[in-house]
Amino acid sequence: MTPRRASAWVAALGIVAAVGLVAALGLAAAGCSSTPSSDPAAALRRAQSMTPADARLAGLYAQSCKACHTAADSGAPLAGDAAAWGPRWAKGLPALLTSTVGGVGGMPPGGQCFACSAADYETLIRFMADHPS
Numbered sequence: 128m129t130p131r132r133a134s135a136w137v138a139a140l141g142i143v144a145a146v147g148l149v150a151a152l153g154l155a156a157a158g159c160s161s162t163p164s165s166d167p168a169a170a171l172r173r174a175q176s177m178t179p180a181d182a183r184l185a186g187l188y189a190q191s192c193k194a195c196h197t198a199a200d201s202g203a204p205l206a207g208d209a210a211a212w213g214p215r216w217a218k219g220l221p222a223l224l225t226s227t228v229g230g231v232g233g234m235p236p237g238g239q240c241f242a243c244s245a246a247d248y249e250t251l252i253r254f255m256a257d258h259p260s
């Protein structure tokens with residue numbers, strides 16, 4: 128290899144390394160911004176400790192929403208996790224009711240609550256999103 132060739136190689140390797148570094152930094156930044164909560168373990172503990180005050184609603188919740196909305200790997204926004212609910216709450220309660228009744232992503236229609244009325248869904252959504260009124 129001539130010295131000239133060698134320096135071209137060094138330059139090319141430098142570019143590849145720089146592109147790789149930028150890509151890695153980009154991925155790291157994307158990973159941070161898509162994390163729903165700054166402390167996932169605390170968010171999980173909080174979700175699992177929450178229960179609706181009303182006994183009938185607590186029963187409906189325990190039989191349906193709770194299974195997914197207190198499980199870290201379900202893809203559901205955790206109950207009481209302000210970071211996860213913020214952007215969803217911003218869509219407005221009517222939109223959230225529609226997606227609950229019709230299903231969305233990994234959530235089956237009605238959130239698996241067969242005894243829930245529209246008012247029950249609203250109270251349960253408010254409860255999980257931490258917007259009681």
Ligand code: HEC
Pocket residue numbers: 191192193194195196201202203204215218222223224226227231232233234235237238239240243248251252
């Ligand atoms: C089988 C699991 C499962 C059950 C049971 C469940 N959910 Fe969900 N829920 C999900 C998942 C997963 C998402 C995220 C869906 C997405 O955005 O891709 C979600 C999202 C939501 C959202 C946000 C919808 C939006 O438009 O952003 C609301 C509101 C909601 N669930 C309410 C409820 C209520 C109320 C119950 C109980 C009556 C319930 N869910 C039961 C899995 C579940």
